[in-house]
Amino acid sequence: MKKPRPAADEPQPRKTIRADKAPTTGYSLVVDGHFKSHHDTVEAAEEAGMALKNKFQMLQVQVYDAENKTRSMIDWPGPGRA
Numbered sequence: 001m002k003k004p005r006p007a008a009d010e011p012q013p014r015k016t017i018r019a020d021k022a023p024t025t026g027y028s029l030v031v032d033g034h035f036k037s038h039h040d041t042v043e044a045a046e047e048a049g050m051a052l053k054n055k056f057q058m059l060q061v062q063v064y065d066a067e068n069k070t071r072s073m074i075d076w077p078g079p080g081r082a
Contacts, residue, residue, distance in 0.1 A: 023066045030062040030071060049074040 022028075022035065027045035029036045031052065039045040045063045053061050053076040061074040 022064065022069070025066050027066065028064045030064050032060050035064065046074065050076075 023038055027039045027042050029045055029049050037048060039048060042063060042065070049061045049063055052059065053074050057076050062071040063074065064071050
């Protein structure tokens with residue numbers, strides 16, 4: 001005999017961010033030319049970009065500023081550099 005499932009709260013609708021269009025607000029990570037994650041502050045975007053660059057040095061990681069429509073490269077210091 002199957003047990004009835006408890007009623008779960010309805011999940012909140014997800015805010016869908018399209019990867020093929022540039023965002024209009026905030027800051028986004030651009031990895032090898034593709035928009036990936038969205039952040040509210042430039043510091044949060046740079047931190048996420050540096051964490052990604054520390055794991056995968058071969059990636060080209062940029063922070064996209066939606067307000068100014070500019071990109072800035074995340075440079076990995078590499079071994080021996082500080």
